Amino acid sequence: MTARELHLNVNILHSGFSPAAWRMDGSDPRASFDINHYINIAKTAERGTFDAIFLADQAAISDRVDFRPLTSLEPTIVLATVAAHTDRIGLIATASTTYNEPYNIARRFATLDHASNGRIGWNIVTSADLPQSRNFGLTKPVEHSQRYQRAAEFVDIVKALWDSWEDDAFIGDVSTGQFVDVSKVHPIAHNGPHFSVHGPHNIPRPPQGHPVLIQAGGSDDGRELAARHAEAVFSASQSFEEALDYARDLKSRAARLGRSPDGLLVLAGLATIIGSTEEEAKRRQEELWELIPLEYSLTRLSGVLQIDRERLKLDEPLPVDIPLPPDGGHTFFKATLAFARRGNLTVRQLIRALNGSTGHRTIVGTPEAIADDIEAWFRAGAADGFNLMPDVLPSGFDVFVDHVVPILRRRGLFRSHYEGRTLREHLGLARPANPYSTAAAE
Amino acid sequence: MTARELHLNVNILHSGFSPAAWRMDGSDPRASFDINHYINIAKTAERGTFDAIFLADQAAISDRVDFRPLTSLEPTIVLATVAAHTDRIGLIATASTTYNEPYNIARRFATLDHASNGRIGWNIVTSADLPQSRNFGLTKPVEHSQRYQRAAEFVDIVKALWDSWEDDAFIGDVSTGQFVDVSKVHPIAHNGPHFSVHGPHNIPRPPQGHPVLIQAGGSDDGRELAARHAEAVFSASQSFEEALDYARDLKSRAARLGRSPDGLLVLAGLATIIGSTEEEAKRRQEELWELIPLEYSLTRLSGVLQIDRERLKLDEPLPVDIPLPPDGGHTFFKATLAFARRGNLTVRQLIRALNGSTGHRTIVGTPEAIADDIEAWFRAGAADGFNLMPDVLPSGFDVFVDHVVPILRRRGLFRSHYEGRTLREHLGLARPANPYSTAAAE
DSSP: OOOOOOEEEEEOOTTOSSTTGGGSTTOOTTGGGOHHHHHHHHHHHHHTTOSEEEEOOOSSOOTTTTTSOOSOSOHHHHHHHHHHHOSSOEEEEEEESSSSOHHHHHHHHHHHHHHTTSOEEEEEEOOOOHHHHTTTTOSSOOOHHHHHHHHHHHHHHHHHHHHTBOTTOEEEETTTTEEEOGGGBOOOOEEOSSOEEOOOOSSOOOTTSSOEEEEOOOSHHHHHHHHHHOSEEEEOOSSHHHHHHHHHHHHHHHHHTTOOGGGSEEEEEEEEEEOSSHHHHHHHHHHHHHTSOHHHHHHHHHHHHTSOGGGOOTTSBOOSOOOOOSSSOHHHHHHHHHHHHHTTOBHHHHHHHHTTOOSSOEEEEOHHHHHHHHHHHHHHTSOSEEEEEESSTTHHHHHIIIIIHHHHHHTTOSOSSOSOSSHHHHTTOOOOOOHHHHHHHO | OOOOOOEEEEEOOTTOSSTTGGGSTTOOTTGGGOHHHHHHHHHHHHHTTOSEEEEOOOSSOOTTTTTSOOSOSOHHHHHHHHHHHOSSOEEEEEEESSSSOHHHHHHHHHHHHHHTTSOEEEEEEOOOOHHHHTTTTOSSOOOHHHHHHHHHHHHHHHHHHHHTBOTTOEEEETTTTEEEOGGGBOOOOEEOSSOEEOOOOSSOOOTTSSOEEEEOOOSHHHHHHHHHHOSEEEEOOSSHHHHHHHHHHHHHHHHHTTOOGGGSEEEEEEEEEEOSSHHHHHHHHHHHHHTSOHHHHHHHHHHHHTSOGGGOOTTSBOOSOOOOOSSSOHHHHHHHHHHHHHHTOBHHHHHHHHTTOOSSOEEEEOHHHHHHHHHHHHHHTSOSEEEEEESSTTHHHHHIIIIIHHHHHHTTOSOSSOSOSSHHHHHTOOOOOOHHHHHHHO
16 A cells, blocks of 8 residues: 555636735736636646645526625636646636536546646536526526436536547558447437437547546535535535544545545645745735725625624624525535624624635635644545645735645655656546446456 | 638547448558547648538437447537647537527537637537437427527527626726626526526636537528528538539528628538559448448448338348328438439349449549549539538548648648637637627627
């Protein structure tokens, strides 16, 4: 058995997780719309021997774009461009199972995997929000369990399409004129409650067999989907204990489905604000805070709590009668409410304490302090790695790669060069066997 | 008024239009699955100052992949990668309005346009065939007029999304904290028979305003869609007279809709087999023919005629009772049947005469002869340019760029360097005004 390896992934959340990131010195306000921004960060990630870069997605405009950058450019197109400018870094794109067709998603990710020589991952999301639903013919989001049923069937189909070509189906024998061995290309003939897809795929099996499957479900349905299909999960635990519980729960669910726990990695969300001293880090945090318009924070808080913006009075506590929102977003909702009530904070104090947070754990400190935290979580099994969210891009990520990564390397926690070429190899995940070839070999 | 300019586009049809292209000396059998194949041809096209490269598409496996390459890798992903390796060449991808959602297509092409600095075109297709329909939950293709109604509404929505950000909506003022001027970002609130899309788009207006819209409709519905929306059409005329009629019909339809005929370019399909002498070209044609398995040709002919393969006897004429196929493919069906009946050909003779044809006009000859043909069609207005289909890729295209292009340049027909940077500029098409800005200016 080889030693467990730390995995690092960077979330390119437009200009950084801080809503004011685009206003900082060294930031380009137009960065989130500029393909070179993504290319440059990917190159830095490659220099830092990261496992992958990651792009979230939303097929709708965000709230309050008057104040902050938005999820915008389509991730699979961005990553195809980034692939051409890089050599080793893994590339993870988000795509929704609710607003796409499985044949199209299978093709796009298979094409990306061929074009990048096996560096692609798919972050599977089910899209809970209203704005997206209204861009796809609906007046409200698809109900939670329906979304997850559709997602499970969707992923089954995509895997079956990727497997519909055996690995050695392509022949290309110039002398005989045989191009493909059609006995090794199989229709999938899927007929399910949400989809009918005949197949076969029109692309040879991807270099990785399957692009790596990633998920981020916190709900019970989400955990079941992750336990069944995911090879890595993005988690959003606020505390060490919560993270440890989550990792154990997920791995035991996977084990119950007959999967090895080594085949399912937990990557914990980690927002960072780094300074060369703790004071410098705190000053940077303060500077970022000062640049966030109060109006933006109020809108965001009313969105999380799903109450009318007018009900929030800056110098009073939260209203007492805030109902549980009907669907989605419960985790962050509950955490925010509990936090405010525990400290009996005014709205102004609460906003300050949340500090433009993304709902992910934030560490403010020196490279050493951040490396200590990463090491502690990793060694205890609260995480197999981290999905990093730098405060500001590129500056906050440059500092991580130049000052935190060397510490992790010195401690023997993190690679100093790539051993493998594919994302699957970086993550230590096995290449899935093709079910037809396996059957034939038995 | 500036002089009319010849436009040249190359169709990267996997290994070339000849079914045996992949077996020729200098071909790589694996080329159609290799991203470098597309990159290399795009670079050659750029060296030849072509307007664009073009990728057809089909979201299903082709017939008889045992004998020949297939439409495989997804075009928007391929072109995003090609964009990163090129600087000026236009990039045209096919996408279907029948098996996609307008919000997703608007985003992918807008992202491509941003990532390529304005070099993208969208070839709009409606997907008539059975194999694709069976990958998207259907048991037969959507009926012709339904497809075109959906397509027209689809394109209206995509344009409205691209226009939903005024050109100057992005502000990015670090000092005031204003990121976007939200008064210049507009919901589209579309409610139609096929789609409801609220919008606005989540991407600033593309560099070209709209990526260039291309269509290939030969039917009455197809011509109407082209006259209404297309800025270039790919035509498939077999003769000069047919081409002239088609061009005149299309431009008068556009004029009736109030559009300038200069805003709608006709690019005629042109397959080429080139030799340094006519004899050499004919030998190359013969060589390609010898490499096509007879079984492949019989299957293809039975497919075009939509009759059972077993009914074709090699040394007898076609059966007399071949019915008109129920939907789609009539043009090529009729031409093939008329051709066979006129010459009273046996099946063997017919297959030989069709010569692995794609349904497009083929010229076999010297660079001089091909340049003469191009000049004659262009000067008479039978075409504004050509959608080139080399017999073999890359070899047949290298010869065109190295030997035909210089002749066209010497004759003053074709550019020797790029004047513009965007596909729209190469094609001499105006950048569409934004309807909101136009309204405000009035």
